[in-house]
Amino acid sequence: KKFYRHAFEQYRIEHLGGAIAAYDGRASCYSVVKLKFSSQSQEVKVTDRHGRTLNYALELKETEDSEVDLNSLRSYMKDKIYDKPMRALQCLEVVLASPCHNSAIRAGRSFFKRSEPGNAYDLGDGYEALVGLYQTFVLGDRPFVNVDISHKxxxxxxxxxxxxxxxxxxxIDKSTNLDFRRNDIESFLRGVNIIYEPPACFGSSPRVFKVNGLSKVPASTQIFELDGKKTTVAQYYKSREYNIKFPNLLCLHVGPPLKYIYLPIELCRIEDGQPLNRKDSAPQVAAMIRYAATSTNERKAKIIHLLQYFKHNLDPTISRFGIRLDNDFIVVHTRTLNAPQVEYKNNNLASVRNGSWRMDRMQFFDPKLKPHKWAILYGKMQYNQVADFQGIVIQQSRNVNVCLDAKADIRMYKNDRDLDDHFLDFKRNQYDLVFVIIPNFGATYDVVKQKAELQYGILTQCIKQITVERKLNPQCIGNVLLKVNSKLNGVNHKLKDDPRTLLKNAMFLGADVTHPSPDQREIPSVVGVAASHDPFGASYNMQYRLQRSALEEIEDMESITLEHLRVYHQFRKCYPEHIVYYRDGVSDGQFPKIKNEELRGISAACCKMHIKPKICCVIVVKRHHTRFFPNGGPSQYNKFNNVDPGTVVDRTIVHPNEMQFFMVSHQSIQGTAKPTRYNVIENTGNLDIDLLQQLTYNLCHMFPRCNRAVSYPAPAxxxxxxxxxxxxxxxxxxxFRSPKEEYEKRLIVPEFMNRNPMYFV
Known part of the structure; x- marks a missing residue:
C-alpha cells in the first residue's frame, strides 16, 4: 500500500499518456475528462528509495455512476439539495490533497512537514513533534476549504x-546487556518500522521491517535455523565476514511474528515519517502543549507558511479541476452574548469578566449546614505537614461556610490493606468525608476510588502529597472546597434568574463515551451520563456503563434515563417538562444513529414514566479545526489575542440546512481558543435559537470545579x-470478559450514590 501512489503515477505516465487524474491512494481516481485506458490490467515497476524494485498490476474500471456533478457545489443553496454536493466534496478532497503527498507525511486529513535536519522538536522518549496542515472542504453558504495547523x-x-x-x-559497549530495560524498549519499538542496513560486505540493499519485540537472549547466543542447521546470530554474521560489535545486545525480532528473523540492533535505524496510533504519555502531552500553544497571530502565520509551502494554486491537478484557493481567510460577522451574573449566599452577585469571576468574601450559595464528620488519611510524610493541611482546610471551610467538625480524625496508611481497615471503620462510624493524601505517582488514586465507591460507600477527596508539602495555600484549598461542597450536596453558586433563558422544570442531560486508544482495543468503551436534579442546573447525578470497544452510540440509554428520571423525581417531586440533552464525543457521520438509538431510548424511558417532556438534543463537537482570529492585536488581558468569551458565529460558515452555531465561551489560558460547535438535531419544544445559545453559554458558567466559564456546557x-x-x-x-459482566462486577454502592449523587465531581 505504501507504494500504491508511486505505482499509479507510473501507470498514469506509461498507460494514460500523462493524462491528469487525482488518485486517493486506495481504489478511486477522478479526472475532468474520460480517460482512455485498456480494459486489461497493466504491469508497472516501482523502485523504492533503497533501490529495491517492486512490481504492481493495475486495472482501471469505470464505476456505474461515474459522473460527479461539481455544479452541485454552486447550486445547493438555490436547490436546497444538500446531500448531492457530498460526492463532489469527496472528489475535491482527493484533488486538494494532490500537491501534499510528495512533500509531506499524511495522517488523517493532515499533511505533516518533516523537520529540518538538526531542528527537530524533541518530545522525549524517542518522539518528535511535527506540524501539519489540516485541510478539508466544508459547506457554508458556499463551499469553503477549512485549513488549520495540527500537531502530532x-x-x-x-x-x-x-x-x-x-x-x-x-x-552501549561490548559488555552491555539490555535485559533489564526490555519492557521500556519493547513498548517503544513494537509495531515501529525499522530500516535494516546490511553490512557493506553483504552487497545487499537496505530493507524495511516491522518490529515484533526483542530476542530472548543476546546475539551471541540467539539461535535460529539456517539450511536445516542451527547457528547463532553472531556466528551467522561472522560466517559472512562481519563481526558484530555488540554481541551482548539483544536482537530485534522483526517481520512476520511466526518467522523468527533476528537482526543485530547496531544495523537498524527507525524509519522516518511513521504516524503511529498510540496514546502519548503524560510528559509527551505536556511537551506538545508547550510547543503547540501559540497566539492567534502565530497560528495564522503558521497556516499561511504551510499554504505557501504546498503551493496549491500551482499544482497541475488542482488547476485542471478549475479550483483556486483565495489568499485571505473568510471574514465572518460575530455576536457577543452577555455573560450571566453569578449568585452566592444572601443574594450576593459576582460579575463575570473575561470569562472568570471572584468570590472574594462571598459564601457558597447553599452549603449543607449539618456538621460533617471527617478524616484525613496520609502515607509517607511528616505529621506536622498533615496538621498544617487540617488547619488551612478548617480555616477556608469557615470562610465559604462549609460545615466540617472542628477536628479531623487523622490516620496513617501504609498499603492497600490499611485502606481497607480504615474505610471499614469509617463506614461503621458514619464518616461524611475522608481526605486521602496520595503519592505523586502510581495508581493509588484509582485504588482509593475503587475501594471507597465500589466496596464501602465512602466519600473521598484525594489530594497529591506534593500539593500538601509544597503548594499549600488558601487559593489551592479554596479550589478543593469547590469540589468538596458539591460532593456534600451543596450548591456552590447559581446564576441570577434570566428571563431570556427561563425554562421551567428542565432536566439538563449530558453524555459522553470515552474510547480506548487504537492499541488497546480489548478494553471496553466507557459511557458517562450526568443529569441535573435541581432548579438551577447546579446539582447532578451520574450513571456509567461499559460497552463494546469503539461503539459510538450509547446502547443502554433507556435504563440510564429511567434512573435519572427517578432521581429527578426524588429531589423535585415532579418529572421534567423539558429535557435538554448535550451529547459530547460524536463524529458528524453518527448524528442519525444518535437520533435513532439514543433519543429513542430517552423517549422510551419517558413513556414508561407516562410523561412526554419536550426534548432538545444538541451535539457538542470539540474535534474540529475551525478557529477564529480577531482583526485587532493582543492586549494586557488577552495576550493570545483570542475572541472574547461569549462570541457566537451562526452564519456564513455554518451548514445551510442545519441548526448549527459556533461559540467560544471561555478565556483560553494558553494558545488559540477552540470554539465549540453545536448541532441541534432534535427540538420538539421548538426552542428559539437565541434562547438556546444563551442557555448554552449560561451552562458553561455552572461547572462546579472552578470560578470561570468552561469551553462547553457543564452537563457535557x-x-x-x-x-x-x-x-x-x-x-x-x-x-476482560463481556462489558456487561465487567460492569456487573463494578456497581457503585447504591446507598452511597443516593446519599452523595455528585461524588464524582
Missing part, C-alpha cells in the same frame, strides 16, 4: 543505538468526568 508525535528517525543511549540513558463536562470515573474502575484489570 512521530518516532524520531535515529539509529536504535542512539535511541537507547539518549532515551534509555544506557551507554460532568458526563466526561463520569466516563473518566468509569475508566478508573477498570484500572488493574488485565483480562
Amino acid at each position: 508525535s512521530f518516532p524520531m528517525a535515529i539509529s536504535i543505538i542512539e535511541y537507547i543511549e539518549r532515551y534509555q540513558r544506557q551507554k 463536562y460532568l458526563a466526561h468526568l463520569a466516563a473518566a470515573r468509569g475508566r478508573v474502575y477498570l484500572t488493574g484489570v488485565t483480562k
Whole structure:
C-alpha cells in the first residue's frame, strides 16, 4: 500500500499518456475528462528509495455512476439539495490533497512537514513533534476549504543505538546487556518500522521491517535455523565476514511474528515519517502543549507558511479541476452574548469578566449546614505537614461556610490493606468525608476510588502529597472546597434568574463515551451520563456503563434515563417538562444513529414514566479545526489575542440546512481558543435559537470545579468526568470478559450514590 501512489503515477505516465487524474491512494481516481485506458490490467515497476524494485498490476474500471456533478457545489443553496454536493466534496478532497503527498507525511486529513535536519522538536522518549496542515472542504453558504495547523508525535528517525543511549540513558559497549530495560524498549519499538542496513560486505540493499519485540537472549547466543542447521546470530554474521560489535545486545525480532528473523540492533535505524496510533504519555502531552500553544497571530502565520509551502494554486491537478484557493481567510460577522451574573449566599452577585469571576468574601450559595464528620488519611510524610493541611482546610471551610467538625480524625496508611481497615471503620462510624493524601505517582488514586465507591460507600477527596508539602495555600484549598461542597450536596453558586433563558422544570442531560486508544482495543468503551436534579442546573447525578470497544452510540440509554428520571423525581417531586440533552464525543457521520438509538431510548424511558417532556438534543463537537482570529492585536488581558468569551458565529460558515452555531465561551489560558460547535438535531419544544445559545453559554458558567466559564456546557463536562470515573474502575484489570459482566462486577454502592449523587465531581 505504501507504494500504491508511486505505482499509479507510473501507470498514469506509461498507460494514460500523462493524462491528469487525482488518485486517493486506495481504489478511486477522478479526472475532468474520460480517460482512455485498456480494459486489461497493466504491469508497472516501482523502485523504492533503497533501490529495491517492486512490481504492481493495475486495472482501471469505470464505476456505474461515474459522473460527479461539481455544479452541485454552486447550486445547493438555490436547490436546497444538500446531500448531492457530498460526492463532489469527496472528489475535491482527493484533488486538494494532490500537491501534499510528495512533500509531506499524511495522517488523517493532515499533511505533516518533516523537520529540518538538526531542528527537530524533541518530545522525549524517542518522539518528535511535527506540524501539519489540516485541510478539508466544508459547506457554508458556499463551499469553503477549512485549513488549520495540527500537531502530532512521530518516532524520531535515529539509529536504535542512539535511541537507547539518549532515551534509555544506557551507554552501549561490548559488555552491555539490555535485559533489564526490555519492557521500556519493547513498548517503544513494537509495531515501529525499522530500516535494516546490511553490512557493506553483504552487497545487499537496505530493507524495511516491522518490529515484533526483542530476542530472548543476546546475539551471541540467539539461535535460529539456517539450511536445516542451527547457528547463532553472531556466528551467522561472522560466517559472512562481519563481526558484530555488540554481541551482548539483544536482537530485534522483526517481520512476520511466526518467522523468527533476528537482526543485530547496531544495523537498524527507525524509519522516518511513521504516524503511529498510540496514546502519548503524560510528559509527551505536556511537551506538545508547550510547543503547540501559540497566539492567534502565530497560528495564522503558521497556516499561511504551510499554504505557501504546498503551493496549491500551482499544482497541475488542482488547476485542471478549475479550483483556486483565495489568499485571505473568510471574514465572518460575530455576536457577543452577555455573560450571566453569578449568585452566592444572601443574594450576593459576582460579575463575570473575561470569562472568570471572584468570590472574594462571598459564601457558597447553599452549603449543607449539618456538621460533617471527617478524616484525613496520609502515607509517607511528616505529621506536622498533615496538621498544617487540617488547619488551612478548617480555616477556608469557615470562610465559604462549609460545615466540617472542628477536628479531623487523622490516620496513617501504609498499603492497600490499611485502606481497607480504615474505610471499614469509617463506614461503621458514619464518616461524611475522608481526605486521602496520595503519592505523586502510581495508581493509588484509582485504588482509593475503587475501594471507597465500589466496596464501602465512602466519600473521598484525594489530594497529591506534593500539593500538601509544597503548594499549600488558601487559593489551592479554596479550589478543593469547590469540589468538596458539591460532593456534600451543596450548591456552590447559581446564576441570577434570566428571563431570556427561563425554562421551567428542565432536566439538563449530558453524555459522553470515552474510547480506548487504537492499541488497546480489548478494553471496553466507557459511557458517562450526568443529569441535573435541581432548579438551577447546579446539582447532578451520574450513571456509567461499559460497552463494546469503539461503539459510538450509547446502547443502554433507556435504563440510564429511567434512573435519572427517578432521581429527578426524588429531589423535585415532579418529572421534567423539558429535557435538554448535550451529547459530547460524536463524529458528524453518527448524528442519525444518535437520533435513532439514543433519543429513542430517552423517549422510551419517558413513556414508561407516562410523561412526554419536550426534548432538545444538541451535539457538542470539540474535534474540529475551525478557529477564529480577531482583526485587532493582543492586549494586557488577552495576550493570545483570542475572541472574547461569549462570541457566537451562526452564519456564513455554518451548514445551510442545519441548526448549527459556533461559540467560544471561555478565556483560553494558553494558545488559540477552540470554539465549540453545536448541532441541534432534535427540538420538539421548538426552542428559539437565541434562547438556546444563551442557555448554552449560561451552562458553561455552572461547572462546579472552578470560578470561570468552561469551553462547553457543564452537563457535557460532568458526563466526561463520569466516563473518566468509569475508566478508573477498570484500572488493574488485565483480562476482560463481556462489558456487561465487567460492569456487573463494578456497581457503585447504591446507598452511597443516593446519599452523595455528585461524588464524582
